[in-house]
Amino acid sequence: MSYRIPSSRLVRPITSLTSITIPIRLLPHHARRYATKNENILMERWLQNRGEMPNQKDLQQAAKENLQRGQLHQNSIFIDAERGYAADEGDIVDEEIRPMRNEYKASSPVALSAEDAAIQALTKDGERDVDLLRRRLDMDPETRFKAEYRRTVKMMRRGWTITREQHIKRSERQVRMKSPWLKTSTKKLGLIARQLQGKTVDEALLQLRFSKKRTAGEVARHLEHTRDMAVVKWGMGLGQVEGTAGEPMNIRVNNGTKLGRKKLITDRTEIFVESATVGRGPMQKEPEFRARGKTNILKHRWSCIIFVLKEEISRIRQHEDKMRLAAQKKPRIPLPDKPIPQQRQYVLW
Structure with a gap:
């Protein structure tokens, strides 16, 4: 067929x-x-x-061959480069181009600063528009005045002194940075976070370098990024360069015990990990098909780690506060003297 x-x-x-x-x-x-x-x-x-x-x-x-190029205006500042002439005044320039460029430079406006440009933008016919200035620079003047009044009254009642928390924030620097989502659970990431708390950045990176955890490399990269931001943006850890390292000092660092462990501080501006906390992220669910029509739900968890970096001067301040409170505390008497309740202080047998 x-x-x-x-x-x-x-x-x-x-x-x-x-x-x-x-x-x-x-x-x-x-x-x-x-x-x-x-x-x-x-x-x-x-x-x-x-x-x-x-x-x-x-x-x-x-398309490149059929591309048509435009021409510059005769008063453009790039006219010299377009026609092949030199741009500096000391070089040889065509006699027809030099007067044109000098005239353009004389008529061109001088570059203004950001503040002058903002003021010029808010002017109208050479005079300032008060209403426009108020709307642009002070959106809600009544609310701002009330807030300043409340803060002033609060400072007056306090005797024009700042609180202890405000003094600490002014004198000590810290950096807090959150990592991107890591493909691991909070339980596994918490083991790494607890290992890094209280250590200097160099010691923490050394621990992460030889760690067997899968996410140790990503945590180390985030810790390095946080350290770089602390140095570049906030100027932390520059005691050896600026000469503000201070003298070596022995302190006791809190490690969960009553006395703490001893630590020798050679640089007051050395960066250490104040806290490392873990945050819960999104969770992805995926079916796992089994025999006899059964299905298991696999949960892929994501989490993040948050570092708070400080300088050693913070631990020195905590040590001094602890020593001052210990000195102010009254001595403990195991068996204090008790008053005699009866006439005879001895028992009559």
């Missing part, structure tokens, strides 16, 4: 095959990502190799 094919199908040109759509499941894996419902990647490549279809590089080259 033979299969009959119409003659119109046999003489059909090959270019008409471009409309044939091959199912995506029949394409190789490297071609599936570029394939859509209305495209045939294999047929296009075959036609490009035969020369019947223009290539993308040829189209880009033709």
Whole structure:
């Protein structure tokens, strides 16, 4: 039994095959990502190799050749570079261009500062518009006045002194930075966070370098980024450079015990990890199909770590406060003297 094919199908040109759509499941894996419902990647490549279809590089080259360039204005500051002349005053410049450039420089406005530009933008016909200035620079003057009045009264009642918390924030520096989401759980990341608390940045990076945890590398990169931001943006850890390291000092650092552990501080501006906390992030659920129609739900958790970096001067202040409170405390008497309740202080047997 033979299969009959119409003659119109046999003489059909090959270019008409471009409309044939091959199912995506029949394409190789490297071609599936570029394939859509209305495209045939294999047929296009075959036609490009035969020369019947223009290539993308040829189209880009033709577009560059047909590109039309515009011309600069005669008073433009780039007119010298466009015509091939020198830009400096000491170089040889065409006699027709030099007067034109000098006239442009004389008529060009002088560069204004940011404050002068803001004031000039808020003026109208050379005079300041008071209403416009008030709306731009002071959005709600009544609320601002009330807030300043309350703060002034509060400072007067306190005797024009600042609180202890305000003094600490003014005299000590700290950096708090949150990491991006890490593909791990808070339970696993908390083990790393507890290992880094109380250590200097160098000691913490050394612990992360030899750690077997999978996310130790990402935590180390975030800690390095936090340290760099503390040095560059807030000027922390520059005691050796600026000469403010101070003299060596022995203190006791809190490690969960009553007395604490001893520590020798050679640089008061050395950066250490004050706290490392863990935050819970989003959770992705994925089904896991098992036998007999059962399905388990896999939970992929994300979390982050938050570092708070401070300088050693903060621990010195905490040590001095602890020593001062211990000195002010009264001595403990194990068996204090008690008053005699009766006439005889000894028992009569």
